[in-house]
Amino acid sequence: MGICGGIAAYRACDLIRELQRKGAKRVIPLMTESATRFISPLTLHSLTREEVHLSEMALDVDGLPQHIALAQQADAFLIMPATTNMLAKLAHGMADNILTTTAIAFTGKPLLIAPAMNTRMWLNPLTQKNVETLISLENITLIPPSSGLLACGETGEGHLASMETVLHALYRATHPERHLFSGKRVLVTAGGTWEPIDPVRVLTNRSSGKMGVAFADELYAMGAEVTLIVTSSVHLPLLNQRPYPVIRVERSAELAEALEGQFERTDWLFMAAAVSDFQVKAAEQKIKRRGQGAFELRLLPTDDILGRLASRKKTHQRIVGFAAESENLLDNAQDKLRRKSLDAIIANDISRTDIGFQSDENEVTVLLAEGSQVTIPRSPKPEVARRVLKLLEQKSTALESEPSPTL
Numbered sequence: 001m002g003i004c005g006g007i008a009a010y011r012a013c014d015l016i017r018e019l020q021r022k023g024a025k026r027v028i029p030l031m032t033e034s035a036t037r038f039i040s041p042l043t044l045h046s047l048t049r050e051e052v053h054l055s056e057m058a059l060d061v062d063g064l065p066q067h068i069a070l071a072q073q074a075d076a077f078l079i080m081p082a083t084t085n086m087l088a089k090l091a092h093g094m095a096d097n098i099l100t101t102t103a104i105a106f107t108g109k110p111l112l113i114a115p116a117m118n119t120r121m122w123l124n125p126l127t128q129k130n131v132e133t134l135i136s137l138e139n140i141t142l143i144p145p146s147s148g149l150l151a152c153g154e155t156g157e158g159h160l161a162s163m164e165t166v167l168h169a170l171y172r173a174t175h176p177e178r179h180l181f182s183g184k185r186v187l188v189t190a191g192g193t194w195e196p197i198d199p200v201r202v203l204t205n206r207s208s209g210k211m212g213v214a215f216a217d218e219l220y221a222m223g224a225e226v227t228l229i230v231t232s233s234v235h236l237p238l239l240n241q242r243p244y245p246v247i248r249v250e251r252s253a254e255l256a257e258a259l260e261g262q263f264e265r266t267d268w269l270f271m272a273a274a275v276s277d278f279q280v281k282a283a284e285q286k287i288k289r290r291g292q293g294a295f296e297l298r299l300l301p302t303d304d305i306l307g308r309l310a311s312r313k314k315t316h317q318r319i320v321g322f323a324a325e326s327e328n329l330l331d332n333a334q335d336k337l338r339r340k341s342l343d344a345i346i347a348n349d350i351s352r353t354d355i356g357f358q359s360d361e362n363e364v365t366v367l368l369a370e371g372s373q374v375t376i377p378r379s380p381k382p383e384v385a386r387r388v389l390k391l392l393e394q395k396s397t398a399l400e401s402e403p404s405p406t407l
């Protein structure tokens with residue numbers, strides 16, 4: 001991790017902690033001379049327990065010049081914050097400090113650059129030209145700054161990207177299957193719909209949306225162009241800081257409408273949302289207790305969104321449904337796979353308390369239209385998503401040349 005001299009340097013400390021929490025084996029800090037004026041090498045050493053590299057003139061590491069050894073050791077190189085000066089140096093291939101010498105020796109592996117600077121410096125055509133040069137290189141990912149309050153007191157573009165954005169970018173750049181869904185447009189739905197009863201009450205279900213969001217995150221890391229549609233029941237932290245568009249809906253009719261607008265240009269649809277099968281003709285005013293005992297609600301069926309979309313699917317499109325069942329898991333899932341003409345369905349047993357709704361883990365069986373079944377044993381939801389996606393992509397590619405439009 002390379003840190004340059006800007007006020008956003010202090011945010012490197014939090015990121016280091018988060019990288020460690022997420023399992024980074026080592027975070028090796030490199031600092032420019034001016035970075036040491038903003039945060040101290042001792043801070044970074046205390047956080048990482050690593051030598052903090054400060055000069056390109058230091059002695060060899062493991063029998064190699066320091067910048068060569070560092071470039072060889074790391075799986076990814078993140079420069080955060082990157083100053084205007086650093087962007088200019090990198091874009092021109094300069095090698096005059098420990099960051100630039102290491103960066104120029106760091107080829108064939110992901111180099112991520114997260115700039116932070118004053119808006120006018122960021123928007124200056126010279127800076128933008130340097131950015132263009134940098135992003136034209138295959139191994140470089142630029143993590144664009146966001147809009148926010150800047151150290152100079154102005155508000156505008158140039159604010160260091162959020163920690164969540166940087167983590168997603170790093171995860172994507174280092175993902176072993178980062179090209180698996182490249183060029184694919186993918187729609188994912190997540191969460192339980194809300195069907196209003198009156199302005200206060202809703203009819204909903206226990207879906208937390210965690211499985212669907214895990215699919216969206218993994219698909220993004222696998223190179224897909226993701227759009228996530230989530231319902232009001234999804235309260236996951238930092239959902240608004242995802243690096244892909246997140247659309248919020250409430251009722252199943254709104255979900256259907258949002259899908260309608262996107263479906264034509266979609267290659268894969270993952271319908272993880274728990275859609276209400278019934279809706280209520282909502283009262284305009286809050287329903288009062290009115291002194292009577294029982295109160296009856298008339299439930300009207302909703303549209304089967306997935307079934308309707310699948311009936312219009314084009315040959316290149318792949319449609320994956322989800323079945324959360326409390327009994328006869330595989331028979332019920334198989335029935336839905338056929339009835340809704342899906343390419344695959346992902347079934348999980350909600351009678352188990354250790355997996356499924358609300359839980360961070362899941363165990364699923366993937367049923368494919370071509371007849372095979374694969375069970376993914378109990379694992380954290382992102383891991384389940386990763387394994388399911390690898391399987392689906394493999395099957396899809398294998399059958400692409402065959403006449404059947406299904407997996």
Ligand code: CTP
Nearest residue numbers: 271273275276302303304305306321322323324
């Ligand atoms: N689904 C949908 N529209 C609905 C109900 C469900 O698109 N009105 C989708 C879900 O998002 C899921 C799949 O269909 O991907 C299976 O959902 P499920 O509720 O299990 O299926 P139903 O057809 O509603 O069957 P049942 O309620 O009888 O189990």
